[in-house]
Amino acid sequence: MLPGIIYLLILTVEKSNPMKKQLIPFIVLEVFTAAFMVSAFQTPTQQTQSTSGIPDSVYVILKKACMACHSDQGTGLAKGKLNLSPWDGYSADRKVSKARAICKEMKAGTMPPRRFVAKNPEAQLTDDQIRIVCDWTASLSIEKNN
Numbered sequence: 729m730l731p732g733i734i735y736l737l738i739l740t741v742e743k744s745n746p747m748k749k750q751l752i753p754f755i756v757l758e759v760f761t762a763a764f765m766v767s768a769f770q771t772p773t774q775q776t777q778s779t780s781g782i783p784d785s786v787y788v789i790l791k792k793a794c795m796a797c798h799s800d801q802g803t804g805l806a807k808g809k810l811n812l813s814p815w816d817g818y819s820a821d822r823k824v825s826k827a828r829a830i831c832k833e834m835k836a837g838t839m840p841p842r843r844f845v846a847k848n849p850e851a852q853l854t855d856d857q858i859r860i861v862c863d864w865t866a867s868l869s870i871e872k873n874n
């Protein structure tokens with residue numbers, strides 16, 4: 729696709745004004761630079777970071793312990809109660825109330841469900857991991873009230 733665009737650009741410049749021919753290398757360079765910037769910024773975001781607005785330290789925990797059920801790819805009942813995939817689009821109020829529920833369930837040890845942990849031992853959370861999530865959920869309430 730890119731070579732086609734460049735070819736068209738060259739044709740346009742050539743037809744409109746032969747004097748502008750000197751500009752061609754700059755146009756080509758610019759198109760390549762733009763394409764490179766777009767790809768450089770896009771690829772790492774998709775691979776290593778959540779696009780959800782949840783900090784990475786929290787996201788890795790939720791991803792392994794919760795998102796099998798609580799995400800677009802999750803299960804009906806769980807997804808209906810809490811879907812983490814569209815998190816960034818939630819209103820501040822919704823984030824705060826969902827976040828409170830997340831911390832509460834984790835502290836109580838009811839989420840992730842025991843049966844899930846039995847089958848997925850990596851979803852067994854340590855107190856430290858629960859604290860990381862609850863610190864984040866608390867910070868959302870503070871942010872909202874300020």
Ligand code: HEC
Nearest residue numbers: 793794796797805806809810829830833834839840841844
């Ligand atoms: C194996 C699937 C599964 C996993 C993994 C899982 N959940 Fe759930 N979760 C459910 C289901 C099913 C429900 C709805 C039924 C219920 O409330 O018990 C639910 C409900 C919830 C609710 C709503 C409770 C309510 O009463 O409204 C919250 C909050 C929640 N889960 C948080 C979490 C968090 C946080 C994790 C990860 C630490 C997690 N869940 C992991 C299946 C799961």
